[in-house]
Amino acid sequence: MGAAAAAVWGRAEQQDFRARVRGCLLGAAIGDALGAGVSGLSVEAIRAAHGPDGLADLAPAYGRRGAVTSATQLSLFTVDGLIRAQVRRDTGAWHPPTDVHRAHLRWAATQRDWGPDERRKDNGWLACEEWLYARRDPARATLTGLGDETLGTVDRPKNPTARDAGALVRSAPFGLLVGWEPQLVCQLAVECAVQTHGHPTAYLSAGAFAVVVHGLARGESVDGSVQRALAQLATRPGHEPVSEALKHALGAVRQGIPSPARIASLGDTDGEHAEDALAIAVYCTLVGEDVRHGLRLAVNHDGPSETTGALTGALLGALHGETALPPAWLAELEGRPTVLELADDFAMEMTQGPALHGPAASAPGWLARYPRG
Structure with a gap:
């Protein structure tokens, strides 16, 4: 959202926006944590462990209930990169893919370092959160794509055969740029996805x-938003598998009771x-009676439950806002204060x-949190 857009928004609109941002990020984290407890299990194994109705509550993963995976870690760093892109815009250096890439490189450091390097003045506050220094099963292509500082592009993507959901699960924050036009949101998500996942179905899924x-x-x-995504995909080479999955x-939805x-x-x-994974998340969002029901559908199946849980949680949270999220799950969510902040x-x-770092005002504390470097 630009300064002009903010100026015409009233207090109620800004509060609604904040509720949806919170809902999206917290919802994705809850879905991720819920799915992490049954990651890699078949539906038969899930039922054997949790009863005939499957998983109904958070289950332990990584030694605790409510633990998140790399999907949440990466989404947080995506947000950090988007904020810093806005801050750096004051300098005339406006290239959000570069700022998001730098943020993802800061995440990559959490996967190899023992803890934060507080001597790095350009790290900002998020990279100093010690709980993020834990490896939580990131996609191999994500690690290799961020293994050097080279910026992938659509013409020269990293890992051109990688078509898993590793880029998709970190892409919800791009959709929170509500002041942007949909085609720009799609393009930014695509340009950031190819930094690790170069197959068209992977980066176009992220854009959609x-x-x-x-x-x-x-x-x-939901239906209108999916139709808009289909329109954005229609002109892009290699879109057919993604478009067909969404359709x-x-x-x-019209074929009977969800199962x-x-x-x-x-x-x-x-x-x-x-x-x-994208199709499953859209379906569970459409048929879920509420957030809890939609998330349970998203994780009780064969396959990557943490991935489909995170995607579905982001959609349901953006749709309904933070107050619709199950409070008991929120209470146990790992890193909840960080996500909220x-x-x-x-x-x-x-x-x-503009009130934080515009020509007429400057907040040094904000620039320390989100350095321009």
Whole structure:
């Protein structure tokens, strides 16, 4: 959101925006944590462990209930990069993919270092959060793509055969740029996805997901947001598998009561293909009676439960806002204070940025949190 957009927004609109930002980021983290407890299990194994109705509550993962995976870690650093892109815009250096890439490189450091390097003045506050220094099963392509400082591009992407959901799961924050046009949101998500995942179905799934989040964050319906994503995909080479997956998700809504078998019909649920995870998330968002029901559908199936949980949680949170999230799950969520703090910083930057670092005002504390370097 630019300064002009913020100026015409009233207090109620800004509060609604903040609620949707919180809902999206917290919802994604809750879905991630819920799915982490059954990651890699078949639906039969889930039922054997948790009863005939499957997983109904948070289960331990990584030694605790409510633990998140790399999907949440990466999404937080995506937000950090977007805030810093806005801050750095004052300098005339406006290239958000570079700032997001730098943020993802800071995440990559958390995967190899024992703890934060507080001597690095350009790290900002997020990279100093010690709880993020834990490896939580990131996609191999994500690690290799961020293994050097070279910036991938659409013409020369990193890992051109990687088509898993590793880029998709970190792309919800792009949709929270509600002052941007959908085509720009899609393009930014694509340009940031190719930094690790160069297969068209992987980076176009990320772009489509961002557009769906964007529509929901602006108060549009799920169906309308998906239709807008399909329109954005239509002109892009290699879009057909992603477009077909989204259309399949829309059609499945009319085919009967939701079930693991219905979800399995949406594609390759072993986690190999990003577009299938996207389709499952859209379907669970459409048929979920509430956030809890939608998330339970998203994780009780064969396949990458943490991935589909995170994607579905982001969509449901952007759709309904933070107050619709299950409080008992929120209470146990790992890193909840960090997620909330970052969500509120993002909302403040997007609505009040000129008051924080504009030509007429400067907040040194803000620039220490989000350095321009």
